Amino acid sequence: MKNFIQLSDAQDLGQLIQEALKLKKEPLSFFPGSGKTLGMLFFNASLRTRLSTEKAARLLGMEVMSMNVMNDGWALEFSDGVVMNADKAEHVREAAGVLSQYCDILAVRSFPGLKDKEADQKEQVLGAFRKHARIPVINLESATAHPLQALADAMTILELKTRKKPKVVLTWAPHPKALPQSVPNSFAQIMQKMEVDLVITNPPGYDLNPEFVQKTPVLHDQHAALEGADFVYVKNWSSFEQYGQVLTQNPLWMMDQEKWKLTNEAKVMHCLPVRRNVVISEELLDSPHAVVLQQAANRTFAAQAVIKNLLEA
Amino acid sequence: MKNFIQLSDAQDLGQLIQEALKLKKEPLSFFPGSGKTLGMLFFNASLRTRLSTEKAARLLGMEVMSMNVMNDGWALEFSDGVVMNADKAEHVREAAGVLSQYCDILAVRSFPGLKDKEADQKEQVLGAFRKHARIPVINLESATAHPLQALADAMTILELKTRKKPKVVLTWAPHPKALPQSVPNSFAQIMQKMEVDLVITNPPGYDLNPEFVQKTPVLHDQHAALEGADFVYVKNWSSFEQYGQVLTQNPLWMMDQEKWKLTNEAKVMHCLPVRRNVVISEELLDSPHAVVLQQAANRTFAAQAVIKNLLEA
Amino acid sequence: MKNFIQLSDAQDLGQLIQEALKLKKEPLSFFPGSGKTLGMLFFNASLRTRLSTEKAARLLGMEVMSMNVMNDGWALEFSDGVVMNADKAEHVREAAGVLSQYCDILAVRSFPGLKDKEADQKEQVLGAFRKHARIPVINLESATAHPLQALADAMTILELKTRKKPKVVLTWAPHPKALPQSVPNSFAQIMQKMEVDLVITNPPGYDLNPEFVQKTPVLHDQHAALEGADFVYVKNWSSFEQYGQVLTQNPLWMMDQEKWKLTNEAKVMHCLPVRRNVVISEELLDSPHAVVLQQAANRTFAAQAVIKNLLEA
Secondary structure, X not given: OOOEOOHHHOOOHHHHHHHHHHHHHOOOOOOOOOOOEEEEEEOOOOOHHHHHHHHHHHHOOOEEEEEEHHHHOOOEEOOOOOOOOOOOOEEHHHHHHHHHHHOOEEEEEOOOOOOOHXXXXXOHHHHHHHHHOOOOEEEOOOOOOOXXXXXXXXXXXXXXXXXXXXXXXXXXXXXXXXXXOHHHHHHHHHHOOOOOEEEEEOOOOOOOOHHHHOOOOEEOOHHHHHOOOOEEEEEOOOOOOOXXXXXXXXXXXXXXXXXXXXXXXXXXXXXOOOOEOOOEOHHHHXXXXXXXXXXXXXXXXXXXXXXXXXXXX | OOOEOOHHHOOOHXXXXXXXXXXXXXXXXXXXXXXXXXXXXXXXXXXXXXHHHHHHHHHOOXXXXXXXXXXXXXXXXXXXXXXXXXXXXXXXXXXXXXXXXXXXXXXEEOOOOOOOHHHHHOOHHXXXXXXXXXXXXEEOOOOOOOHHHHHHHHHHHHHHOOOOOOEEEEEEOOOOOOOOOHHHHHHHHHHHOOOOEEEEEOOOOOOOOHHHHOOOOEEOOHHHHHOOOOEEEEEOOOOOOOOOOOOOOOHHHOEOHHHHOOOXXXXXXXXXXXXXXXXXXXXXXXXXXXXXXXXXXXXXXXXXXXXXXXXXX | OOOEOOHHHOOOHHHHHXXXXXXXXXXXXXOOOOOOEEEXXXXXXXXXXXXXXXXXXXXXXXXXXXXEHHHHOOOEEOOOOOOOOXXXXXXXXXXXXHHHHHOOEEEEEXXXXXOOHHHHHOOXXXXXXXXXXXXXXXXXXXXXXXXXXXXXHHHHHHHHOOOOOOEEEEEEOXXXXXXXXXXXXXXXXXXXXXXXXXXXXXXXXOOOOHHHHOOOOEEXXXXXXXXXXXXXXXXXXXXXXXXXXXXXXXXXHOEOHHHHOOOOOOEEEOOOOOOEOOOEOHHHHOOOOEOHHHHHHXXXXXXXXXXXXXXXX
């Protein structure tokens, strides 16, 4: 593995998940990172990703240097050929080149602006770091993908599934703000590679990018979709078709205990942070059916497996 | 010890102070933190607390991960049963649950708002972390208490006292902004457990919460209180009675060299940061009577003793 | 060496540069920092300086604690004798005294305000830390000097020079904002100690402080200056004479491929961050003549040599 920008960067995704599950049992067995440094760049807020990735790197023996780009460093320019006489003080070409000399792996979080579909789809920020860095780059959630979250989610489903081919439902839920499609994109993508029966449900106008949906059935009837589900992954996203728009906040799409009764005693998943009583009802979230903390715990070992692979490449 | 939220969390406060004094002599003797992680969450500014606690944890072999919650993470909701459709993206239940999986001890700084007496008195923020975290929680200064500062202060008095039962005066001093009562609360509390003759002096309207004053004499005449003092702890706080108000900035209450002459060559203490020529005169602060740097130095070993106890519990 | 505030703090500058070059080859050979802590205080943005200095300290075995003073800590007062009843909560006397107890070396970045020439020239911020700290202080770029950058620049020239006494041209370039003179000051200073033929070129009104220019020829004709240059150091600075002013942004002073043809196949240098197509043309910056990344890489080992010297003093 040379980078971990998207799930397809893993030669063998199943093996990577198995390695993460193994590391969870023996997190302090391998130190390929001794004497090496992980650089982490945050263009956006982060709690789980920041701490679990830092922890993963240290478990492997690495040093970690983190920067909140917006507060600590210089405003970065990403376009080529620009006369830089405005507010951007440094070009990503130099920044990535310099960071490549201080670090052994670079991890970057950069959310989409959700205004310019084309710029977001071509992953302007992460793409520039991948292009100009001379060291492996890890995606800590980009404009279109959150592969570390997807790995942790896959681990959680493997840990908890009670039948060979469980039914997994990815359901849209309401939210007051426009959120990226990165988490549902990567979740759909990893589920499509696993032995599960995946169904996506969302209101009309909220269908995900067809490249990520592939042949997965998309239902606009949430109740029908939830029927018999073993896992329900709840998540809001903004419209891909009417790009970045919040078309509805219809509270009838919130996941709650009533709807849970339609499922096969499903485990309820969410990547966090979650807005209680908006996305998922408090009652359901505080019930033993919710496995959101287990997902979060798995983030450490997903990151550890990825970093270990990059170090050993 | 399971948490260190308030001084009463220590089974034996005297022993804890003695252990801190011992660690000061041999800070690199114990490594119970090896392979473990301290998470530090700051809702407010910090210099001494941040650095001394980080240093203490590293002296014990721990890794440290710090977050400025306001800048780095998600706005947190602390109320239960809320429909989270406004500006708060994450509930403390999830945040504390997640942090409990990445860290072995959690340390939290959260000052009072000084607007809502009831909310502050019930320690809404720190209380929520204590309730929802599954790991020990350390108070890095909360709405009503600053027990790590009190430990360091007690160490300083033990190191410097020249008679068996010294007279210790806690005196209010003026300040342009409304400050918490946490430092004087915890200082009064720890002094009440020690073999000292404690007196509190403040203007009318500034009496501390009776729960912290207990039977300590409170004088509204600063000169009378200072008479014969061996230690003078100077500190501003906002009114508890007229909650959070600045009732006076009377400069006659500033501690200075003239008033020092009333004392028994007292050592002058302050938790820092201190506003020069407002709280304490520059002349006195720069004299050998001021022991504020010694107090600050002791913060490291107070934190080290607390963390060591939590790790070994 | 007791501090590294300016280049003259090094007893033997040539030896320090040689040591840095040696460390570049064997960065993990010396651990004099084991059990010791570097404190880093940033009053301004930083990428290279922050990460290379942190990395250098860790290579020597040190722990590192960083603070963005403006966001994380208390607003600092630097004047003596002030009644601190306004917005500054802590005096540098206490801050420096406290930090001296938690850290073994203190590193500080503080840019000039570029409003008050006298205050900037006397290095109010860094000078106060040097005066009140009880541990060695490192300059991470101050109002008038950036000696760590100068060390890395000198290393780069030694690594790349092809004749005994190369011609080195320091040329002003346009920039939309007022920048400090610290980088050109320190670069001129270190070049004056080396076996090079140094020439400075800048528009009228932009002559540097005569204390740093010394006897170096200053040409107001850029083309004449560039003739036959082996190294061209490009950098903007604001006017010293009309202090802190941007007198011109004349694009004719930008360094580009055309002007490069006047040189002796010069290596093109810049401290970064650099504004493309304003300071240096993209074409030249992306050509093999530009050695800006090598300069940035050398920052780590320059810092390592300085820290090693301070630890061993």
